Amino acid sequence: MDYRNQRTLYIDPKRCMGCRACETVCKLENDLPRGPRFTMVTEIETGEGLDEKLSFLPIPCQHCGDAPCVKACPTGALYKREDGIVLIEKSRCIGCHECLWACPFGVPQFGNDGRMQKCTMCYNRIDEGDQPACAKNCPAEAIICDTVENVSRIIRERYSKSANTMSGFMEEGK
Amino acid sequence: MAETYNPIPWRLHEDLDKYAVEKNVPVWIGGKKVIADRVVKTCCPHNCYDTCGERVYIKDEKVIKIEGEPTHPITKGHLCLKGFANVPKINSPERVKYPMLRVGERGEGKFKRISWNEAMDWMVDKIHELQEKYGRESIVEYAYSGNREHLAKAVAARLWNLMGASKLVGSFCLLSGVAGSVGTVGSQYTMDPHIWAEHADTIFLVGRNCSATNPHIFPFLYKAKERGAKLVVSDPYATGVAAKADLHLRPRPGTDGAMALGMIHWILKNNLEDKKFIEEKTVGIEELRELVEEWTPEYTEEVTTIPKEQIIKAAELFATTNTMFEIGYGQQRYSNGHQVQQALACLAAVCGSFGKESANYDGISGMAFPGVTGFAHNAAVAVPEGAEIPPARMVNIAAIAKAIHEAKEPPIKGVISYRGGLISQQPNVDYTIEAVKSLDMFVTIEQFMTDDTDYADLVLPACHYLEQYGVHPSYWHNYHQILVPVAQPPYECVPDIEIFCELGRRLGYEEYFPKDKTGLDYARDLVGDECDFDAIVSPNGPARHSEEWCPAVPYQTFDTPSGKFEFHSSVLEERGKKFPGHYDPLPRYYEPDESIAATPELAKKYPLNIISQHPSFRTHSQYYNLPWIQEIEGPAKVFMSKEDAQSRGIADGDKVRIFNDRGELENITAKVGIRLKQGVVEMSSGMWVKLGGSVNKLTKLIPAGPRDILAEDGILSDYNVLLDGNTGSYFNTLVEIEKM
Numbered sequence: 006m007d008y009r010n011q012r013t014l015y016i017d018p019k020r021c022m023g024c025r026a027c028e029t030v031c032k033l034e035n036d037l038p039r040g041p042r043f044t045m046v047t048e049i050e051t052g053e054g055l056d057e058k059l060s061f062l063p064i065p066c067q068h069c070g071d072a073p074c075v076k077a078c079p080t081g082a083l084y085k086r087e088d089g090i091v092l093i094e095k096s097r098c099i100g101c102h103e104c105l106w107a108c109p110f111g112v113p114q115f116g117n118d119g120r121m122q123k124c125t126m127c128y129n130r131i132d133e134g135d136q137p138a139c140a141k142n143c144p145a146e147a148i149i150c151d152t153v154e155n156v157s158r159i160i161r162e163r164y165s166k167s168a169n170t171m172s173g174f175m176e177e178g179k
Numbered sequence: 180m181a182e183t184y185n186p187i188p189w190r191l192h193e194d195l196d197k198y199a200v201e202k203n204v205p206v207w208i209g210g211k212k213v214i215a216d217r218v219v220k221t222c223c224p225h226n227c228y229d230t231c232g233e234r235v236y237i238k239d240e241k242v243i244k245i246e247g248e249p250t251h252p253i254t255k256g257h258l259c260l261k262g263f264a265n266v267p268k269i270n271s272p273e274r275v276k277y278p279m280l281r282v283g284e285r286g287e288g289k290f291k292r293i294s295w296n297e298a299m300d301w302m303v304d305k306i307h308e309l310q311e312k313y314g315r316e317s318i319v320e321y322a323y324s325g326n327r328e329h330l331a332k333a334v335a336a337r338l339w340n341l342m343g344a345s346k347l348v349g350s351f352c353l354l355s356g357v358a359g360s361v362g363t364v365g366s367q368y369t370m371d372p373h374i375w376a377e378h379a380d381t382i383f384l385v386g387r388n389c390s391a392t393n394p395h396i397f398p399f400l401y402k403a404k405e406r407g408a409k410l411v412v413s414d415p416y417a418t419g420v421a422a423k424a425d426l427h428l429r430p431r432p433g434t435d436g437a438m439a440l441g442m443i444h445w446i447l448k449n450n451l452e453d454k455k456f457i458e459e460k461t462v463g464i465e466e467l468r469e470l471v472e473e474w475t476p477e478y479t480e481e482v483t484t485i486p487k488e489q490i491i492k493a494a495e496l497f498a499t500t501n502t503m504f505e506i507g508y509g510q511q512r513y514s515n516g517h518q519v520q521q522a523l524a525c526l527a528a529v530c531g532s533f534g535k536e537s538a539n540y541d542g543i544s545g546m547a548f549p550g551v552t553g554f555a556h557n558a559a560v561a562v563p564e565g566a567e568i569p570p571a572r573m574v575n576i577a578a579i580a581k582a583i584h585e586a587k588e589p590p591i592k593g594v595i596s597y598r599g600g601l602i603s604q605q606p607n608v609d610y611t612i613e614a615v616k617s618l619d620m621f622v623t624i625e626q627f628m629t630d631d632t633d634y635a636d637l638v639l640p641a642c643h644y645l646e647q648y649g650v651h652p653s654y655w656h657n658y659h660q661i662l663v664p665v666a667q668p669p670y671e672c673v674p675d676i677e678i679f680c681e682l683g684r685r686l687g688y689e690e691y692f693p694k695d696k697t698g699l700d701y702a703r704d705l706v707g708d709e710c711d712f713d714a715i716v717s718p719n720g721p722a723r724h725s726e727e728w729c730p731a732v733p734y735q736t737f738d739t740p741s742g743k744f745e746f747h748s749s750v751l752e753e754r755g756k757k758f759p760g761h762y763d764p765l766p767r768y769y770e771p772d773e774s775i776a777a778t779p780e781l782a783k784k785y786p787l788n789i790i791s792q793h794p795s796f797r798t799h800s801q802y803y804n805l806p807w808i809q810e811i812e813g814p815a816k817v818f819m820s821k822e823d824a825q826s827r828g829i830a831d832g833d834k835v836r837i838f839n840d841r842g843e844l845e846n847i848t849a850k851v852g853i854r855l856k857q858g859v860v861e862m863s864s865g866m867w868v869k870l871g872g873s874v875n876k877l878t879k880l881i882p883a884g885p886r887d888i889l890a891e892d893g894i895l896s897d898y899n900v901l902l903d904g905n906t907g908s909y910f911n912t913l914v915e916i917e918k919m
Contacts, residue, residue, distance in 0.1 A: 022390040022397055022419035024795050025811060029263035032807050033244065036209030039806035050852045057853040059422040129210055142247060144257040144394040146401070168407030 008070050009154040011089030014126060014137065016063055017160070020147035023048060023061035027139035027148065031065075034127060034138035041114035043124040044139060063148070065139065066091060066112045066124035077107035082121070088152075090126045126150065184276065184670045187295050189681050191697060195219070195237075198663045200718040206236050206244050213243065220248055220717035222651060222660040223262060224644050225798040226324035226352070228393040230653035231258055232721050235645060235665040242269050242645055242666050251721055253372065253656040254395045260795055260811070261802050265645065268626075268805055269666075275625055275632070275640040276670035285616050288633040295671060301637060303685050305620045306342070306593065313589040318620075319345040319574050323599030324352070325801060328649030328662055329549040329557070330702055331598070331675040336561035338683045341691060343569035345591065348898050351577040351605070351907035353543060355883035356511035358904035359520030359766070360542045362748035363528070368733030369544040370503075370536075371656055372399035378537035379403055380500035383493075384412045385435060385523060387507025390419025391795035393655065396505075409500075411493050413438065414509065416792060416818075416861050417854045426493060429856055432788045432910050433771035434483040435510040436519035439526040440768055441479025442494035444471040446529050451498035453531025460737070461528055463747030463765075470765050482768070482776075484856070497530045501537035508543075509792075514772035514908040516883035521748065522766035528744045533734040540734060546724065547654035548900065549705070555650065556707040563691040577882035577905035578893030580605055583614035585892040593620035597641065597675055600800040602630040606878035606907050607841055608868050624675060627804055630868045640672040647674035648698030650705050657729040660721040661702055661712075676701060751885065754902045760887040771911035772881050775858065778913070785839045785913035787823065791864035791874050800865045815872030816848045817916065818861040824851040827916060834919045837862070839912070842876035845919065860916065864909070874909075881908045 025046045035043060044065035052058050068091045075083045075091060082097035083104060100119040105111070113121045127137035131150070135141070140148040149156050196202070199217035206215050215236035223231045232248030245265055249256035278298035283289025293301075309317050320339060322332055339346060360367060375382070376399035389396050400423070404410060412424040413435055421427045430438050446452050447468055457464050476487035483490075496502070504527045511520050524540065532538040549555035562568060574582045574591070579601070583591045594601075594615075605611045615621055615634045623635040632638045642664075649662030668674065673681075680692040699716070706712050714722045723729075736742065740749050748764045755762025770777035774788065796812045797803050817837060819829070829835060831851040837844045837860075847862070855861055866872030882888055886903040888895065 019423075020397070020401060022394070022423060024259060024390045024394040024419070026258060026260045026263070026394065028811055029260040029807055030258070033263045033266055034207065034209075039810050042810070050854075052853075057417075059417050059419075059853065061419065061422075125210070127207075129207060142257050144259065145397040163405075167405040 009152065011068070011070055011153050012126065012131070012151065013068060013089070013153050013156060014065055014140065015149045015151070015156040015160070017147045017149070018060055018062055020145045021046070021061045021063060022145050024144055026142055026144055027063050030138045030142045031124070038116075041116045041122055043114065063139070064110055064112070066126070067110055068126060073107040073109065074104035074113065077103045079103055086128070090128050092125055092128065093121055093123070095120050095122070182276070185294065187671060187673060189694070190673060190677060191695070193664070193697060195664055195667065198665070198717040200234070204236065208243060213238065215243060219663065219665040220660060220720055221645065221662050221665055222721070224326050224328040224649050224651035224662055225261070225801070226327045227798060228653065228655035229254055229259070229395045230651060230656070231262060231395070232660055233258065233262065237666050240667045242266055248721070251658060253658055255398070257395060259394050261798060264802055264805055264807050265643070267807055268802065269643040269645055271627070271805070273627055273804065274670065274672070275627060275638055276672070277640055278671070279638045281636045285634045286612070288628065290638060295673070298637060298639060299681060299685050302622060302682060306686065309593045309619060313592050315343040315569070316345045316572055317589040317591060318342065318593040318595070319591055320347050321576075321579065321594050321596035321599055321601050322347065323576065323604070324799070325598035325600070326644045326649065328644070328651035329555055330560070330648055330650045330698065330705055331679070333549065333557050333560035333705055334676040334701055335679045336557075337563055337691065338679050338688070340562060340568045341566055341683065341688050342686065343571050346571050346573045347576055348573045348895070348900065349575040349577050349903070349905050351882065351905065353508045353511060353906055354900065355516035355885070355904035355906035356508060356520035357543060358751070358885055358902050359511070359517040360524050361901045362751040363521055363524040363739070363745050364540070364734070365738035367543055367545045368729060369541040369655055369657070370539045370733055371731070372396060374536050374732065375399070375503040375539065376402040378501065379408050379503040380537065381409045381411060381496050381502040383497060383502055383504050384410070384420060385506045386414060386509030386511070387505065388414070388416070388418040388420065388509065388792050392793050409496060411496065415790060415855065415859050418792070426489065428485050428489055428493060430483040430485055432790050432859060433513040433515060433774055436515060436522040436766060437474070437479055437482040437768045438485060438490065439522035440471050440474040440766065441476060441483070441490050442497065443467065443526055443529050444474040444479070445476060445491055445494040446498045447471065451495065452529045456531035456533070457529070460533070461744040461746060462741045463745055466765055467525060467746040470767060497526065497532070501535065502530055502532050503538060504532050504540045506540070506542045509910070511883065512906055512909050513911045514881055514883045515769050516906045516908070517885045517904045518763065518766055518768060522768065525746055525766050528746065533744065534732060536732055539732065541655070543654045544652070544657070544729065546652040546657070546729065555705055557705065559704045559707065560701055566691060573895040573898050575882070575888045575893045575895055575898070575905055577907055578880065578888045580607070580611040580614040581880060581889060582893035583617060586894050592618055594618055595622045596631060597624035600629060600631055602634065603800045603865065603868055603873050603875065605880070606875050606909060607880045608873055608876045609842055610880060624678060629800065633869065639678060640670060642668045642672045642674045646672065648676070648702050650702050652724065657724045658721040659715050659724055661716045663699070663717050674698065750902060754899065755885070758886050758903070759890045761884040763885070772908060773879060773911045773913050775913070781913055785915045786858065787860045787914050787916060788858060788910070789837070789860050789862060789874065789877060789912050789914045790910040791862055793865065794863040796863070797865040800867060803865060803867055803870070814848045815866055816850045816862070818850045818852065818854045819916065820855050820857045820859070821851055822857040823860065824849060827918060829916070829918050835916050836919050837877065837914050837916050839877055839914045841879060844872065844874070844876055846871065860914070877914055878907070878909050878912045881911070882906065883908045
């Protein structure tokens with residue numbers, strides 16, 4: 006497929022501030038009990054001394070261009086839609102966890118029925134012209150859902166017009 | 180056998196369809212389309228800056244989904260993580276479902292189910308018994324901000340007034356900061372964030388952990404930053420918003436006031452002050468000049484531990500660019516909180532940061548206080564017309580445990596508690612529990628079995644905020660939506676105001692609690708007729724408050740006695756002549772009551788200053804019991820620096836014990852990293868005592884000034900909510916940590 010048209014959930018780490026609203030809006034949208042988590046905010050501490058930095062990054066399914074989970078699935082339950090969204094046909098899942106071994110991000114979740122479930126990019130909402138729940142709700146407006154080409158245009162516009170890259174000023178004073 | 184729930188004959192039944200924005204609305208749940216019966220607008224009344232507009236979907240009188248209200252100009256259709264958790268919260272099988280009477284010892288948590296009739300009879304008998312035995316003032320409510328809206332407290336106050344019960348006053352959250360601010364500025368206002376986002380050159384955030392407590396500020400911060408504005412954050416803790424700052428100042432806890440004085444020193448020394456503003460709009464600059472003489476950058480660094488280069492850099496930035504002061508509440512949760520806030524207000528004035536679209540001063544909006552501005556006519560509800568209201572003493576909430584321990588003539592023997600966690604939220608848990616045990620009547624109106632209910636005599640099933648009326652103007656922005664019940668209460672739950680009305684009727688005050696008066700009627704009385712009330716009731720709303728109450732660009736003038744900003748506060752000086760305490764007309768710095776500098780001997784034993792953020796996972800103690808939240812938050816944690824961990828042989832993830840002379844916590848997970856500097860540790864507030872993580876096991880009951888309410892045992896006959904202060908000094912707490 007042409008990856009420029011692949012639909013993606015882009016998270017702007019300069020904007021994410023770790024409020025974790027995406028985690029519960031996702032739980033509600035997907036009607037999930039305790040257990041499966043379709044997105045998780047990771048808190049990352051890097052650097053030493055004056056270079057210390059704290060960042061936040063939600064990690065939902067990356068809907069990879071060349072998705073390792075789809076390749077690893079022995080029953081063909083996992084598949085990639087025309088627009089790039091990776092979905093699972095649950096009735097074909099045998100709960101073998103091969104996808105979890107293959108996924109570099111630890112995305113596949115297993116609920117009480119033992120079958121794999123994960124972020125669907127809220128394809129049902131997308132098909133109606135709406136946004137995924139997490140992108141629509143993000144209070145920091147850090148999550149963008151669009152094609153790879155459009156996301157890169159949106160980010161370019163956002164920061165080419167910006168006077169401040171949102172970090173870097175007064176570095177020596179930090 | 181399945182439990183059955185009985186109808187409550189004295190409850191008013193209202194058809195809630197009238198509040199529908201839309202009916203038969205399709206909505207996605209778990210990838211399936213469900214048709215909701217109606218969708219209703221309301222707002223979130225938790226104790227939080229944002230007061231979000233909400234859109235709630237109802238099916239079969241159950242809340243099935245919540246979204247942000249997209250037309251709200253500030254919250255813009257976004258909610259925080261707790262907003263969505265209201266769906267499992269309101270539908271939780273663990274809710275208190277019916278009245279329950281204690282059968283075991285206090286603290287055992289053993290109860291038997293009783294009917295509402297029996298519960299009402301029990302309360303009426305007990306109230307009469309206490310009134311006869313000890314006097315009418317032996318009874319007091321305990322109510323705070325669980326549901327922060329003002330209506331239920333006003334209706335309850337109507338009953339307490341008729342009964343002549345003691346009055347609960349004050350706050351343990353922010354009133355010290357308010358006193359310092361009101362003393363210099365006069366009435367309190369805030370400027371809507373979209374204004375400064377367009378105009379400010381610099382934004383200075385103090386003591387405000389926005390990603391947890393004010394997430395909707397971020398689009399405005401980012402807009403300002405993309406325009407080129409600089410963000411400066413002062414916080415001992417590396418918060419989410421500090422991670423976005425151009426400059427993060429990290430004062431030693433409790434020294435933000437010293438930091439401000441050091442900045443003022445540098446600004447005046449270098450002639451950088453706003454001379455026109457100071458000349459035209461302020462009084463007392465010479466006294467301030469004298470006060471800050473000693474606060475050289477070197478001395479300020481010594482006290483605050485902030486490198487002097489950073490102090491100078493920030494001071495110059497604030498003085499030479501248009502700076503928006505967005506002041507939070509963390510910096511004033513120390514025994515010197517009133518002085519800290521006064522110093523910060525003086526810093527803003529020296530920089531001329533008042534009354535401009537690009538440079539203004541936000542602390543808390545006066546709309547936060549019912550009855551203080553023109554908005555909430557508290558007395559219209561609390562003081563029934565024609566009734567004889569006996570005079571009653573006041574009990575300050577910031578020292579309620581002390582009042583229960585010490586009050587005589589009469590002692591406090593009955594507490595009716597709603598919308599507050601007495602045991603988990605007051606400092607010094609063990610002292611509070613002893614106080615509660617000495618009561619003859621402890622009634623809690625609760626949604627869940629909390630730390631408090633375990634010690635209660637009677638537990639009543641409370642409504643979630645989505646099941647009742649409310650009036651909650653934001654204390655940050657200026658848009659308002661009345662809370663309406665979106666769904667009928669489940670089980671035998673009753674809205675708070677209806678409990679107080681029925682109790683009032685049964686105590687013989689039928690004429691003051693007419694049976695057909697709805698919550699909306701009371702809300703209408705409370706708001707008054709200076710605004711178009713119907714414009715803020717679903718399906719309408721939200722609407723902005725009037726310019727008269729909340730000017731778009733506030734602080735063109737100051738309603739202090741001089742009509743100017745007062746570096747030398749005449750009202751604090753006057754008030755201090757009347758009451759014990761620390762009413763200093765100038766923002767003099769003094770150390771927090773317990774700190775490495777104030778109590779060096781104690782610090783040898785307990786060298787670590789523990790502070791507590793209000794994490795995004797909870798509003799105070801609420802939501803802690805929900806599976807979604809527990810799953811995200813994980814076990815109770817204490818954050819500490821690499822240096823402090825290393826010197827104690829603690830590795831990231833180790834279980835530790837935290838202790839001081841007041842209490843101890845065990846099995847807390849150490850998180851070692853860059854969040855804190857050496858000597859400071861952090862543990863979130865609001866975890867429950869019975870679940871092992873309440874930081875208030877360690878904190879001290881020492882309310883911040885200016886008024887010394889401990890000298891009066893928390894019992895007052897005269898109280899000025901805006902000048903007397905009293906914030907729980909949660910953060911001037913020293914502890915030691917060891918590996919388990």
